[in-house]
Amino acid sequence: KILVTFKLAVVLFFPHYRENWEKKPILIQRQNPDYYKGLFSTAEFDRILRNNDVQYGVNLDVTSYTNGKRETHNPPGRALPYTVWDFYESGCSLRMLNPQAFSSTVWQVLSILQEKFGSMAGANVYLTPARTQGFAPHYDDIEAFILQLEGKKHWRVYNPRSEDEVLPLVSSPNFSQDEIGQPIMDVVLEAGDLLYFPRGFIHQGDCLPDAHSMHITVSSYQRNSWGDLLLKLMPAAPEIAMEEDVEFRKGLPLDYLQFIGVQNSEKEDPRRDRFIAHIEGLLKKLVKYAPVDASVDQKARDFLHDCLPPVLSAEEKASSVYGAPARWGDGEALDVTVQLKGQTQIRLLGAGAARLCGDGDTVSLFYTSENSRVYHKEEPKSIEMKHIDAMEFLIHSYPKFVSVASLPCETMEAKVLHAFGLYLRTLAINDLFKLLLYINVCILW
Numbered sequence: 001k002i003l004v005t006f007k008l009a010v011v012l013f014f015p016h017y018r019e020n021w022e023k024k025p026i027l028i029q030r031q032n033p034d035y036y037k038g039l040f041s042t043a044e045f046d047r048i049l050r051n052n053d054v055q056y057g058v059n060l061d062v063t064s065y066t067n068g069k070r071e072t073h074n075p076p077g078r079a080l081p082y083t084v085w086d087f088y089e090s091g092c093s094l095r096m097l098n099p100q101a102f103s104s105t106v107w108q109v110l111s112i113l114q115e116k117f118g119s120m121a122g123a124n125v126y127l128t129p130a131r132t133q134g135f136a137p138h139y140d141d142i143e144a145f146i147l148q149l150e151g152k153k154h155w156r157v158y159n160p161r162s163e164d165e166v167l168p169l170v171s172s173p174n175f176s177q178d179e180i181g182q183p184i185m186d187v188v189l190e191a192g193d194l195l196y197f198p199r200g201f202i203h204q205g206d207c208l209p210d211a212h213s214m215h216i217t218v219s220s221y222q223r224n225s226w227g228d229l230l231l232k233l234m235p236a237a238p239e240i241a242m243e244e245d246v247e248f249r250k251g252l253p254l255d256y257l258q259f260i261g262v263q264n265s266e267k268e269d270p271r272r273d274r275f276i277a278h279i280e281g282l283l284k285k286l287v288k289y290a291p292v293d294a295s296v297d298q299k300a301r302d303f304l305h306d307c308l309p310p311v312l313s314a315e316e317k318a319s320s321v322y323g324a325p326a327r328w329g330d331g332e333a334l335d336v337t338v339q340l341k342g343q344t345q346i347r348l349l350g351a352g353a354a355r356l357c358g359d360g361d362t363v364s365l366f367y368t369s370e371n372s373r374v375y376h377k378e379e380p381k382s383i384e385m386k387h388i389d390a391m392e393f394l395i396h397s398y399p400k401f402v403s404v405a406s407l408p409c410e411t412m413e414a415k416v417l418h419a420f421g422l423y424l425r426t427l428a429i430n431d432l433f434k435l436l437l438y439i440n441v442c443i444l445w
Contacts, residue, residue: 020196021143021198022143022167022198022199022221023198024198025157025184025185025195025196025197025198025201026194026195026196026197027185027187027193027194027195027196028193028194028195029189029190029193030192030193030194031190031192032192033190033191033192034191034192035191035192036147036148036149036191036192038105039105039106039109039147039149039216040099040103040105040106040125040149040214040216041149041150041214042127042150042214044103045094045096045125045127045214046081048096048099048102048103049079049080049081049084050081052102053078054078054079054096054102055077055078055079056074056075056076056077056078056079057074058097059079059096059097059098059101059102060074060079060084060094060095060096060097061074061094061095061097062074062084062087062092062093062094062095063092063093063094063095063134063135064091064092064093064132064133064134065093065133065134065135065136066133068136068176068177070135070136070174073087073092088127088129089129091129091131091132092129092132092134093126093127093128093129093132093133093134093135094126094127094128095124095125095126095127095134096124096125096126096127097124098122098123098124098373098374098375099123099124099125099216100122100123100308100373101373101374104311106123106216107308107311107373108311109123109218110122110123110218110308111307111308111309111310111311113218113220114220114307114308114352115350115351115352117220117221118224118303118352119220119221119222119224119303119306120220120222120303120306120307121218121219121220121308122142122218122219122220122375123216123217123218123219124216124217124219125214125215125216125217126213126214126215126216126217127212127213127214128153128205128206128207128212128213128214129207129212130151130207130208130209130210130211130212131207131208131209132206132207133204133205133206133207135174135204135205136174136175136176136204137156137158137174137175137176137177137179137180137202137203137204138171138172138173138174138175138202138203138204139160139165139168139171139172139199139200139201139202139203140171140172140199140219141168141169141170141171141199141222141223142199142219142220142221142222143196143198143199143219143220143221144196144197144198144199144203144217144218144219145194145195145196145217145218145219146189146194146195146196146197146205146215146216146217147193147194147215147216147217147218148189148190148191148192148193148194148195148213148214148215149191149214149215149216150191150212150213150214151190151191151207151211151212151213151214152188152189152190152191152207152208152211152213153188153189153205153206153207153208153213153215154186154187154188154205154206154207154208155185155186155187155188155189155195155203155204155205156183156185156186156203156204156205157183157184157185157195157197157201157202157203158180158181158182158183158184158201158202158203159181159184159201159202160200160201160202161179161180161181161202165200166200167198167199167200167225168199168200169223169225172202175202180202188208189215199221228299229295229296229299232295232296232298232299233290233291233292233295234290236290236291236294236295237286237287237289237290237291238286238289240289240290240291241282241285241286241289244289245285245289247282247285248282248285253271253275255271256271256275258271259271259272259275260272260275293358294358297355297357297358298357300355300357300366301355301357301366301380301382304354304355304366304367304368304371304380304381305366305371305376305380306375306376307352307368307371308368308371308373309368309369309370309371309372309373310349310350310353310368310369312349316349340404340416340419340420341404341416342403342404342405342412342415342416343403343404343405344403344404344419345401345402345403346394346401346402346403346404346419346422347394347397347398347399347400347401347402348394348395348397348398348399351398351399352368353367353368353369354366354367354368354369354395355367355395356385356388356391356392356395357382362384363384363385363388364382364383364384364385365382365383365385365391366380366381366382367381367382368381369381387407387408387409387414387418389408389409390407390408390409390414390415390418391418393406393407393408394407404416404419407419
């Protein structure tokens with residue numbers, strides 16, 4: 001139910017995002033306290049503490065904000081229920097830093113959102129006692145969605161203080177109350193409500209006297225700007241230009257050090273004007289040498305490394321390699337043979353689970369299905385591709401099923417090996433011979 005709710009929420013939000021995305025806050029008050037039921041709860045928070053190795057500073061922060069002072073109270077070691085709830089009873093806020101590592105539902109929700117955003121989606125859970133505040137006013141470097149799960153919380157949101165703090169690249173330090181001006185939004189979120197605000201918008205939340213608060217902050221779009229793409233693109237563009245255009249290989253003026261540089265920046269010199277004009281001309285020419293596709297692929301590789309692994313439904317898992325009948329019995333391995341034929345129908349499981357990326361003379365498939373639910377616990381997953389046309393065909397055919405025989409490989413053996421290679425590394429096949437390629441690629445390439 002909660003996944004259906006989130007898919008619907010995504011569909012409803014994104015057609016209107018241009019009006020508000022990166023521009024101004026959105027408040028949705030639903031008057032439905034069960035809207036997020038099943039996403040996360042204090043009961044699940046307690047179960048996670050009891051059943052998992054939750055570490056202070058890694059998975060959990062204990063914080064307070066009193067008399068204008070923000071403090072962190074993390075002791076070393078494991079966050080055991082007794083000490084955690086003792087902190088809470090003492091008026092401290094609890095922040096679970098990566099609930100997706102422990103909660104399958106949060107993991108599923110973020111896996112939906114990361115594909116829609118084209119950027120890593122993360123989450124923190126905040127549990128705050130009544131009549132307290134856990135954090136000082138500040139702004140973040142992410143697009144933030146506050147989903148109120150339990151209780152209620154008083155929120156104040158403030159405009160960026162200057163143009164320099166609009167869509168910032170890094171989060172702010174803590175502010176004092178007299179540094180932030182007057183709020184543009186002053187609201188109480190109740191269970192089922194949502195508050196969105198762009199990066200750079202200062203915010204603070206405090207609990208009212210009559211209720212605790214639990215909310216989850218879903219975040220995305222960290223370092224996902226045009227400028228971040230240009231940082232990938234620009235270093236390579238001059239290298240290509242120098243190889244292909246003699247204008248970029250011509251030498252600098254013999255006397256350029258006499259009129260350019262900080263010590264000469266205040267001098268009026270026509271040579272300086274000509275020098276800068278020449279650079280402007282080269283920069284205009286540089287655009288056509290910019291390796292846009294390769295730079296986007298670099299961003300895509302970073303994104304796929306950031307991603308959570310995709311989530312298989314029970315049906316998909318049952319029909320994947322995880323559901324293969326291979327087993328040990330009667331002193332031997334049984335049912336280890338999988339038959340793939342030309343008429344076997346195949347497709348990718350998801351549109352964003354893998355991507356072909358070029359790197360010099362090679363093309364590799366980068367994929368997410370072996371990623372960890374813990375951020376960057378694993379190295380990026382990729383494999384050099386042999387049958388590039390076949391993989392492109394599968395990617396561009398999604399979501400349609402295609403036959404193994406239709407793969408553009410030279411021989412039927414190559415077609416079957418390509419499909420079987422996908423299957424071996426987390427794929428799916430059902431009894432109707434429909435193969436779900438859940439990209440995790442195989443050495444058979």
